[in-house]
Amino acid sequence: MPLRVLIIDDHPLVRAGVKHELDKFPDQIQIVGEADNVDSGIAAVTALTPDVALLDVHMPGGNGGGGAEVASTCRDSATKFLALSVSDSPEDVVAVIRAGARGYVTKSISTPELVEAIERVGAGDAAFSPRLAGFVLDAFGTSEVAIADDELDLLSRREQEVMRLIARGYTYREVASDLFISIKTVETHVSAVLRKLQLSNRNELTHWAAQRNII
Amino acid sequence: MGGPAPTPTSSTPPHATPYVPTPGDHNPTQPQAGQAGASPTSPHPHYPAGPSSANDPAQRPALLRSPRLELPGRPAALLAGVCSGLAVHTGMSVVAVRIAMVGLTAVFGAGSLLYLWLWILVPEVGPERTYGRGRIAPSQKIAGRQALTRTQRIVYGALALAAISFILAIGVLMQPDLGYNTLGIVVIIVGVVIIWTQSARASQWRDPRVIGLAATGVGILFWGIVIVIGSDNGGLRQMMTSFTAGITFVAVLALAFFPAWNNLIKDLTSTRIERARETERADIAAHLHDSVLQTLTLIKNHAHEPGTVRALALTQERELRAWLYTGKNTVSQSFTELLKTTLSEVEATFGQEVEVVSVSDCVPGPAEQAACAAASEACVNAIKHGQPPIQVYSEVGSAQVKIYIKDRGPGFDPQQIATDRHGVRDSIIGRVERVGGSVNIRRLQPGTEITITVPRTPFDLPAPR
Secondary structure, X not given: OOEEEEEEXXXXXXXXXXXXXXXXXXXXXXXXXXXXXXXXXXXXXXXXXXOEEEEOOOXXXXXXXXXXXXXXXXXXXXXXXXXXXXXXXXXXXXXXXXXXXXXXXXXXXXXXXXXHHHHHHHOOOOEEOHHHHHHHHHHHOOOOOOOOOOOOOOOOHHHHHHHHHHHOOOOHHHHHHHHOOOHHHHHHHHXXXXXXXXXXXXXXXXXXXXXXOOO | OOOOOOOOOOOOOOOOOOOOOOHHHOOOOOOOOOOOOOOOOOOOOOOOOOHHHOOOHHHOOOOOEOOOOOOOOOOOOOOOOHHHHHXXXXXXXXXXXXXXXXXXXXXXXXXXXXXXXXXXXXOEOOHHHHXXXXXXXXXXXXXXXXXXXXXXXXXHHHHHXXXXXXXXXXXXXXXXXXXXXXXXXXXXXXXXXHHHHOHHHHHHOOOHHHHHHHHHHXXXXXXXXXXXXXXXXXXXXXXXXXXXXXXXXXXXXXHHHHHHHHHHHHHHHHHHHHHXXXXXXXXXXXHHHHHHHHHHHHHHHOOOOHHHHHHHHHHHHHHHHHHHOOOOOOOOOOHHXXXXXXXXXXXXXXXXXXXXXXXXXXXXXXXXXXXXXXHHHHHHHHHHHOOOOEEEEEEEOOOEEEEEEEEOOOOOOHXXXXXXXXXXXXXXXXXXXXXXXXEEEEEXXXXXXXXXXXXXXXXXXXXXX
16 A cells, blocks of 8 residues: 655755656555645645655745744644755754654655655654764764653663664664664664654753754 | 866856856956957946937936946046936937036026036946846946046036136126125135045045045135125124024034934945845855856766766765855864865765764864874775765764764675785774774675774864964
């Protein structure tokens, strides 16, 4: 049963390119629509209710919030957002994650990896690119580890290890084999990190984010 | 091929480029039509032609003066460019306007007063005029021929006008005791003219020369007024009383208008700053657009050489990212910047993308520099013997710096490196161990990961120059 995917990006060439690439995997992905600005993106998500929406960060329309605005406006819908952008600045990445996106991948990603990321996000997990993992480690710091499980402001030791391996370029499978855990456990850790990134009010994170004018 | 985008001040390359050469590069006495064949537009700002369309107010060109420049489409200015400006604005011939101005002068000096009025108020042609029409904001000064210096023009012109007005005014007034009045008026005019000559340098009012000349002008003015008033009224006390009243009045007026004047100055300053910022941004944007255009043209021309295309795209992408997304850290202050710069050179040399993820930063000392150099060697290794994607991760901890270089190639066994192949052994392992670090080579399925660990340079050691 292929995942229903919506592409929201204001560059027509990019939309055509992504659509062309994803059409090569008809068993896994089915493109149900395209949108090119914030308002039409929100309307398309509401009307088509795709499983996953590919979201660009910089887009015209709405209140000027770009992809982050689409993600936060549609926070209550069943659609899961995966940010796919050419920008790799920390501001854009963290802003869109804290608005509710469940992953961030750059446009230089290869198509099989993009399909895998879409499937992961569609299944409710998080898709982390090495760069996003780097931002996470930068934001939370690598010197301290959380003791309690529900600690929002620090990463646990295991989570730090997983993030570090992802930042080094390991796929989930390679991470799993390196740490002698299952892929499912890796996905759980990654989802936990995503939740912390979205919810944490850690001073350093807010300071780091404020320094970059994110919040 | 795949060289950097041409800088704007270089000479025009033989094939047509989309960038207009800077006007300052051209000899201004060259004929305006027919520039060197490459550039499609003339270097001077384009003024809408159309003396014949002057009947249509919507198409009438703006009233501007161009006293110092010789611009195509505008007649040359004799004195202050007022008549030539009027000629362009109304569509009449400049000779007709000049004759009319001289003729008006004969009518009680009205023509010379009109000329003076327009001289003061009509704005000059400047580079900002073409901001809306030009493709880029021309921040370069337009070179122009200057017959007289500005001060000379002002002095000669004002004197001439004043003399003309005065002569005609006398002809009208014809007062009995002409002598003192005449002298007084002449002295007043001289004082005013001296102050006018300093008007262009009002922003440098702290310069002693400016203050001196302005004070001299004020003094002469004062003396002229004394002569004129004294010749009419006779008594010194009466004169002093009226004088005091006059000066008090002026002082109170100045105080009353001071806040308004202050606000005006502030507004003007902020507008200037805004304009300067806009100009700079437009310049940067134009440079970027041009370098991107240039790269795209090159890519189009070499579309059948995938290696060249990839190298061009990579270089341009790096340049744009550097402009748009990365911070302004310099290589000497930031280890991350040093690593990224070193690796982008490797990228450019081999045309292969290297993804760099960095966590934390520090000031690079000798140990960190050695680590960067070793990482660059490891990347070259990965490009030559491994397979993409090549990923580099660097982490600056409290006590050590770690760099991981990973590729997906078939891998190699470090034990089996021949002793005469010095690549990995010396340039990577040797370099790192010399600063007290260690190198770990790890085989993956598939791929290789090289880990470089160096202890951080302690803070009290001076950074090498």
